[in-house]
Amino acid sequence: MTNTFNVLEIREEFPALRQQVYGKNLIYFDNGATSQKPQMVLDAINHFYSKENANIHRGVHYLSQRATTEYEAARTRIQKRLNAKSSNEIIFTKGTTDGINLVASSFGNMLQQGDEIIISAMEHHSNIVPWQMLCERKGLVLRVIPINIKGEILQDEYDKLLSKKTKLVAITHISNTLGTVNPIKEMIAKAHSVGAKFLVDGAQSIQHLLIDVRDLNCDFFVFSSHKVFGPTGIGVLYGKEDLLDQMPPYQGGGDMIAKVTFERTTYNELPYKFEAGTPHIAGGICLGKAFEYLESIDFKAAEAHERALAEYASQVLETFEGLTIIGDAKNKTSVVSFSVKDLHPFDLGTLLDKQGVAVRTGHHCTQPLMDFYKIPGTVRASFAFYNTMQEIDQFVIALERSLNMLK
Amino acid sequence: METSNDIDKIQEEIISEFEMFDDWMEKYEYLIELGKDLPIISEELKTEDKLIEGCQSRVWLSSELINGKMDYRADSDAIITKGIIGLLIRVMNKQTPEVIISNELFFIKAIGLQEHLSPTRSNGLLGMVKRMKLEAIKSLNLK
Numbered sequence: 085m086t087n088t089f090n091v092l093e094i095r096e097e098f099p100a101l102r103q104q105v106y107g108k109n110l111i112y113f114d115n116g117a118t119s120q121k122p123q124m125v126l127d128a129i130n131h132f133y134s135k136e137n138a139n140i141h142r143g144v145h146y147l148s149q150r151a152t153t154e155y156e157a158a159r160t161r162i163q164k165r166l167n168a169k170s171s172n173e174i175i176f177t178k179g180t181t182d183g184i185n186l187v188a189s190s191f192g193n194m195l196q197q198g199d200e201i202i203i204s205a206m207e208h209h210s211n212i213v214p215w216q217m218l219c220e221r222k223g224l225v226l227r228v229i230p231i232n233i234k235g236e237i238l239q240d241e242y243d244k245l246l247s248k249k250t251k252l253v254a255i256t257h258i259s260n261t262l263g264t265v266n267p268i269k270e271m272i273a274k275a276h277s278v279g280a281k282f283l284v285d286g287a288q289s290i291q292h293l294l295i296d297v298r299d300l301n302c303d304f305f306v307f308s309s310h311k312v313f314g315p316t317g318i319g320v321l322y323g324k325e326d327l328l329d330q331m332p333p334y335q336g337g338g339d340m341i342a343k344v345t346f347e348r349t350t351y352n353e354l355p356y357k358f359e360a361g362t363p364h365i366a367g368g369i370c371l372g373k374a375f376e377y378l379e380s381i382d383f384k385a386a387e388a389h390e391r392a393l394a395e396y397a398s399q400v401l402e403t404f405e406g407l408t409i410i411g412d413a414k415n416k417t418s419v420v421s422f423s424v425k426d427l428h429p430f431d432l433g434t435l436l437d438k439q440g441v442a443v444r445t446g447h448h449c450t451q452p453l454m455d456f457y458k459i460p461g462t463v464r465a466s467f468a469f470y471n472t473m474q475e476i477d478q479f480v481i482a483l484e485r486s487l488n489m490l491k
Numbered sequence: 492m493e494t495s496n497d498i499d500k501i502q503e504e505i506i507s508e509f510e511m512f513d514d515w516m517e518k519y520e521y522l523i524e525l526g527k528d529l530p531i532i533s534e535e536l537k538t539e540d541k542l543i544e545g546c547q548s549r550v551w552l553s554s555e556l557i558n559g560k561m562d563y564r565a566d567s568d569a570i571i572t573k574g575i576i577g578l579l580i581r582v583m584n585k586q587t588p589e590v591i592i593s594n595e596l597f598f599i600k601a602i603g604l605q606e607h608l609s610p611t612r613s614n615g616l617l618g619m620v621k622r623m624k625l626e627a628i629k630s631l632n633l634k
Contacts, residue, residue, distance in 0.1 A: 428569035438515040
């Protein structure tokens with residue numbers, strides 16, 4: 085581990101990690117579901133509601149202007165970290181699911197019967213169902229790229245599915261169930277070569293990788309705040325400005341209009357065209373704070389630490405008899421999913437919980453992926469940079485005890 | 492023998508059994524034993540209409556009215572869920588439909604397992620308790 089990354093110092097910033105559950109020290113390995121929040125985000129939530137609370141974009145008074153400034157400053161901070169060209173390209177949403185639904189509804193409206201959308205076999209339900217609904221509504225065709233047993237997208241099959249009919253490819257950057265890091269930059273270039281647009285589901289990558297949307301050259305990138313150390317209920321859709329300009333509004337309401345008459349309404353410009361109604365103001369500002377926090381740490385070192393955690397956990401788990409790690413991609417990070425022969429993930433998860441270890445069990449909202457592996461679900465340990473090797477050791481002891489009890 | 496007393500008595504019995512345990516892991520060890528002891532119901536009884544789908548684990552429940560008393564059989568793919576099923580069946584089996592419908596299941600909370608019957612747990616148990624009462628109501632109507 086590098087000198088610049090002191091995990092114990094990092095942990096000091098996260099009060100939720102310093103607690104006991106059932107009389108045991110909490111070991112929080114459910115970061116794929118949601119992340120804990122650093123003190124500066126918690127302080128910012130309190131500060132906003134105590135000192136700055138006002139509605140934005142419409143008040144002449146002091147507080148409203150201050151809240152507006154903070155909210156827009158958060159947008160700019162996010163734009164800079166993602167290396168987007170303009171803050172007009174940063175749309176605040178409710179989260180990843182909301183962002184995907186926005187694109188499915190708005191961009192989807194511009195598609196014609198017979199057009200095709202490509203996803204992969206490892207997508208989260210929220211990157212499957214909105215496209216299925218769109219395909220049903222508009223008579224489009226949904227194509228699914230298969231994966232191999234290691235949990236890697238079959239690039240040859242992707243090449244075969246791409247055609248002039250392909251209008252959009254929507255792929256997860258990192259699989260929430262397997263931890264596979266997909267080669268999206270190459271996949272984006274391929275999609276563009278047939279004239280298709282590309283949406284990256286960044287729900288599991290924004291907290292682990294430095295994202296440069298211009299380098300990736302993606303058309304859309306969506307993520308949730310709560311998985312990247314910010315509050316729940318807010319997220320971001322990045323979209324290329326010229327594309328967002330062409331797209332019709334998603335929801336109607338206040339803030340998204342330029343002028344309303346009963347005869348005709350004209351819409352506001354970007355990004356407000358896609359932000360109808362009073363947004364989650366505190367959420368946006370505090371997501372900005374979470375990004376400020378990320379800027380304050382050595383993110384490269386954090387990324388290396390997370391990879392080391394996942395590798396160590398895999399190595400130790402592999403020594404258990406009857407335990408199978410699900411997902412063995414060459415490029416993998418932060419997630420270790422496994423199943424144990426003849427044991428139900430729910431039983432393991434319950435016993436781990438009673439020993440203070442928080443993991444996720446079940447199908448992880450990827451039922452087609454579970455069908456592919458022919459298992460009802462997995463136990464998933466998912467790490468963040470504030471987790472430690474010692475916690476993995478404790479987790480392994482708890483797992484051993486659980487397995488002995490269930491024998 | 493007054494059956495309504497019985498159902499409460501059985502619940503009290505379970506509560507005092509669980510009082511012997513010092514910590515959570517001992518409770519779960521006991522639940523796992525109960526789960527292993529619960530008679531497995533045959534595969535042909537595990538049909539779609541008997542299935543109570545939970546997000547985490549699945550439960551199958553079948554019931555019959557025998558001599559005016561409910562006879563429940565249930566199974567699950569998860570052993571801890573099965574253990575809790577074992578407790579529920581111990582309390583509810585061989586009771587009249589009237590008793591099952593009107594009775595309050597106070598033992599679950601008293602032994603600290605209420606989390607398993609919360610809607611967020613999604614292991615099929617909450618659905619199972621509802622279904623047990625529903626089946627009792629149905630057999631009452633058939634009488």
